Amino acid sequence: MSSFGIMTLSLENEKSYITEIAKFGEATGFNVYQFVPSSYNPLTEKVSGKVFDKDKNAWYKQDFPIPDFLYDRCYYQDDAHSRQCKNIVEWLKQKEDTVFIGNGLPNKLKLYDVLKASKLNAYIPKSKPVLSAEELLEELSFVNPIMIKPINGSQGNGIYFIKEQNSCIHVRTDKKAKHVEHIFSDKEKFSRWLAQLLQKNDYFSQVYLPLCTAQKQPFDIRALLQKNEQNTWEIVEKGIRLGTEGRIISNLSAGAAVIPFKEWLENAPYTMKSFIETEIDDILTTLPPILEQTFPALFELGVDIGITENGSLWILDVNSKPGRKVILQAYPDLSGKLYRAPLAYAAMLRDGQRRNSNEKTLFY
Known part of the structure; x- marks a missing residue:
C-alpha cells in the first residue's frame, strides 16, 4: 500500500481528527502516519512519529521514511520550532518523490x-501593515475605530479592537473564556504597549466592520x-x-x-x-x-x-x-x-x- 503522512507541530495536535482520517486508510489503499517535521533525521532519512493500526484502532510509535503523500496540518507561529519545521517542509516540497495534497497560502x-x-x-476590507505606534495613531485620527490582526495569525488569536474616545485609547480583545479591555489615558502609554506588541508579531490594520x-x-x-x-x-x-x-x-x-x-x-x-x-x-x-x-x-x-x-x-x-x-x-x-x-x-x-x-x- 501507499503511505500517507499527516504533519503537525506536535503529535498531540488534532488527535481526534487525524485518527478519524486514519480509519479510512485501508479502504483507500494507504498506511497512515503522523509525524512532526523536526523529527527528520538526515543520517537515516527517516522521521519519528506514529503509525495507525486499523485492526487495533490504535497508534504506535515508529521511525519510518518520509511517506509518499503528505498532508500539512502545521499551524506555524513566530517561534524557533515553527521556523525549523517550516524550513523542513519547504525542503520536502522540493523532493520529486514526495507529493503534497495541497500547499499553504502566504501571510x-x-x-x-x-x-x-x-x-x-x-x-476585501482595506488593509495595511502596522509599522509603528505613531503611524497607527495617525491612521486612527482618520479611521476610528480600527482593528489590528497578526499577519500570521490563526483561530482569532491576537486580534484587537482599538478606538479613540474622550481623549483615551480603548483596546479590546478576546482571550478564549474572557473579554479583556484596556483604557490608556494618554497616547504615550498606548504607544509603549503597541511597540511591545509589534516586537512579538507583525500586524496589519483594517477598518472596523460592524459584523x-x-x-x-x-x-x-x-x-x-x-x-x-x-x-x-x-x-x-x-x-x-x-x-x-x-x-x-x-x-x-x-x-x-x-x-x-x-x-x-x-x-x-x-x-x-x-x-x-x-x-x-x-x-x-x-x-x-x-x-x-x-x-x-x-x-x-x-x-x-x-x-x-x-x-x-x-x-x-x-x-x-x-x-x-x-x-x-x-x-x-x-x-x-x-x-x-x-x-x-x-x-x-x-x-x-x-x-x-x-x-x-x-x-x-
Whole structure:
C-alpha cells in the first residue's frame, strides 16, 4: 500500500481528527502516519512519529521514511520550532518523490494584495501593515475605530479592537473564556504597549466592520471548500458562527455557537436573502481559481465571510488549513465525507490523475 503522512507541530495536535482520517486508510489503499517535521533525521532519512493500526484502532510509535503523500496540518507561529519545521517542509516540497495534497497560502498581507487586485476586490476590507505606534495613531485620527490582526495569525488569536474616545485609547480583545479591555489615558502609554506588541508579531490594520446582530453578537459565515476525486472544487457546506454578546470575534475558541447556514438564513433580517445567498456562492466559486493562478495548487480552503447590517459582504479570512468544527457541528452527517476527503484526494493523485499545478481547475 501507499503511505500517507499527516504533519503537525506536535503529535498531540488534532488527535481526534487525524485518527478519524486514519480509519479510512485501508479502504483507500494507504498506511497512515503522523509525524512532526523536526523529527527528520538526515543520517537515516527517516522521521519519528506514529503509525495507525486499523485492526487495533490504535497508534504506535515508529521511525519510518518520509511517506509518499503528505498532508500539512502545521499551524506555524513566530517561534524557533515553527521556523525549523517550516524550513523542513519547504525542503520536502522540493523532493520529486514526495507529493503534497495541497500547499499553504502566504501571510495575510500577501494574500490581501492578490485578492485586492482581483475581481473580488470589492469584498476585501482595506488593509495595511502596522509599522509603528505613531503611524497607527495617525491612521486612527482618520479611521476610528480600527482593528489590528497578526499577519500570521490563526483561530482569532491576537486580534484587537482599538478606538479613540474622550481623549483615551480603548483596546479590546478576546482571550478564549474572557473579554479583556484596556483604557490608556494618554497616547504615550498606548504607544509603549503597541511597540511591545509589534516586537512579538507583525500586524496589519483594517477598518472596523460592524459584523454583529441586533443583540450585539458578532457573527460570520464559515464555508469549507475542498477538491473532490475529480479534482474539481466543491462548496462542502456553510455554517454560521454566532459569538457571545459584547465580544469582538465569533471564533469557537471564544465560545461561539454554530448554526447551519440555511437555518440562519431563514431567520435573517435581510430583505434580499436569495441575493445574499447567490452572492456568497459567487464569491466562493470565484475565489479558488484566483488563488491557484498565483499560488501553488491547493486542496481545501476555509473562507470566513462577514455581513454588515445593510447586507454588505466582506471576505474576512481565507485559510488553507481550515478546521472542521463548524461544519461538523452544523452537519454531523458529513463527518464520513470530511474524514475520508484527504485520503480520497491523495488516491486520485496516486492513480495518475494529478494535474499540473499551473493548470486551472474546474468548480463543481
